[in-house]
Amino acid sequence: MRIHPIHMLRITGLLDGISLLVLLGIAMPMKYIWGIDQAVTIVGSIHGGIFTLYALAILYAAIRIQWSLLWPAAAVLAAFVPFGNFLLDWRLKKAQAHYQVKPFNYALIVYSIVFFSFIDLFTQLPVMSTFATSVGASAFIAGFVVGLYSLTNTIGNILSGIMTDKVGPFKILMVGLFLTSIALLLYHFVDQPYLLIGVRIIHGFVSGLIVPAAFTFSANTTGNDQQGKKVAFTGTFVGLAAIIGPAFSGIMASKTSVPFVFTCVAILGFVLTLLSAIFLRKFKISKKVKDASSNQTSGSLFNLGILKAYGGAFFLMFSQGVIAYLLPLHVQALGYDSKLSGTLMSTFGIIAVLVFVLPTNRIFDRVAPARTMAIGLCLMGLSQLLISQSTITLSLYLVLGLYGVGFAFLFPSINTMLIKATTAELRGKAYGYFYAFFSLGVVAGSSVIGWLPFTIMEGFVFTGAILLVFALFVVFDKQSSRAWNH
Known part of the structure; x- marks a missing residue:
């Protein structure tokens, strides 16, 4: 009873x-x-x-x-x-x-898991390099441990996708949530650079297990006619994590310590592990979703729709990496306070969340994902070009707002395109590679622009041009897509 x-x-x-x-x-x-x-x-x-x-x-x-x-x-x-x-x-x-007990909306837990996974990422950004130096790491090692998380996260993403298709997303979610929560507590024992490297490898790998399994679980329990809207609403929690995470960790770390910040995130992870064990284990792929999946045109991981989704994921985060690297330098070169970079990033996140949560999210089920994907790429590419020409505060805010709209169009589109181009039996593996491209994009964005002999302005222009070229590929490749899929 x-x-x-x-x-x-x-x-x-x-x-x-x-x-x-x-x-x-x-x-x-x-x-x-x-x-x-x-x-x-x-x-x-x-x-x-x-x-x-x-x-x-x-x-x-x-x-x-x-x-x-x-x-x-x-x-x-x-x-x-x-x-x-x-x-x-x-x-x-x-x-x-x-009072009668209402049916529990399991989607709330899935949204919370996505929030946990991304706030785990975003709380690291303002504090990890300084934490590394506080335990004796050199500047090179500090930069290395920041990137090491994304590298091992990529491996976790791929393994998560493979195992999700074999044992189901629920088991991988449980393992990922529990081990990530444990890994977050390991920072309490870090007092040497080599220990930090070990913890970063463990943390990045186990946290990489979560997101592919979470999105696969959500896709496999949602009707095909509601995928776009649901993915857009899921993006709300990604945006909230991007807004809350850096501010939370920056404030709390200054008043307490970096390990304490990670402990707070770990507690959320343990709570979600418990809630998932109670509520998510009974959910199976519905017959309606199975039937819709079986009618899809391809059971391959290499049809053009999936490759476009992978490309969109890579360039989305490539663009983010460039913004994270060049925007603070651009703001500093203009003579503004460094705090402006943070508020600009928050502006982009807030605009994206509004597009996700308002009725505008209906567009992702009414318009073909290739079109909304191209719109998002164009807006983000245009924003990169305009940032290089923006020299006053107002113009910077307007351009970052435009960038937020582009991000909000691109993120649900590439997820919806991936879902529509895969069968339920291969969706876990597809999401594993998908989020591996996410992780690689972040690393490539900041690294490539840093390696190339570009000025700040040239870096923005180069990135904007790449995004616009890929948008043209998405728009004008319909005939090739049909030929590939057949």
Whole structure:
């Protein structure tokens, strides 16, 4: 017999109320009257653990019951008022019979897993190089450990895709989430450069297992006529991670430490591992999705639709690598404060999220992915060209906003194109290679532009030209696509 979410909330609420009374009525007098400091330390830790369970129970009940915000707000408030949990329990006992448990929307967990995977990546960006130098790494080693994550991530992506097709995405998700959470905790033990290199290899590899499995799981449990919109909404969580991750890690690392930042991300990973074990294991590929997949034109990983998706993934992140490398240098050369680079990147992320979450996301199920892909490439290429000519703050913000629109068009398009060009049986492997091209694109973007003898302006122009050329290839290769697929 399943426990009603409200009954679970009542149990954890009563425990939270009792632990609060023990803390206030026994532990604190023992500390301040009799000088026994350990009483507050021990009871406070126990109370903190119970409150965490209580908070999770509130979240679980809010999702499964889908009640108004008044109940969760009252539950949180009751936790800070002596005897508040007991009064709330009396109300919850009466209310329990009137609330039916709603079907759980598993997509929320998949979205959260995508968010976890990308916030794991984005929290590293502002702090990893400085953390490397703090443990004695040279400038060369610091740069090496930053790129090492993407390199080993690529290997994890490919292995994830192969294993996903063999054992299913759920098992790979569970392994990836749990091992990535463990790997994040290993940074606490890093005090030498060689230890950091070892942890980066482990971290990059195991985290590479997550994203291909997550996107395969989502694609295989979604109808073919809703893939574009769902992928666009998934992109919202990628964008949110890009906005929240760097700011969170930068602020928290300055007040605490880099390992503490990674510990916070690890806790999220452990929670998602538990939720996935409870809710995702029962989902299978629906008959409707299987039938749609079996009617697709090709069971090959080398049809032109897939190759275009791979190319789009590579150039999307190649462009991102160039932006990450050249934009701060461009802003600095113009004489502006370095903080402007961060706000410009945030602007691009916010615009992309708005396109993902607003009704504009319907376009990805109504327009052929090749067309929206070409539009995204053109907008991003044009933005790269315009950045090189932008010299005032307003123009930089406008161009980065345009870049955000292009990113928002390209990301769902290449995912939708991949889904439509693969069968469900090969989709895991296809996504594995797909996200391997993502990882390689980031490395190539910053490395290639750094190696070539370009000025900042020439680097932007070169990148913009490449994106526009690839957009032309996507638009004008319809006949070749038909010939390849047949």
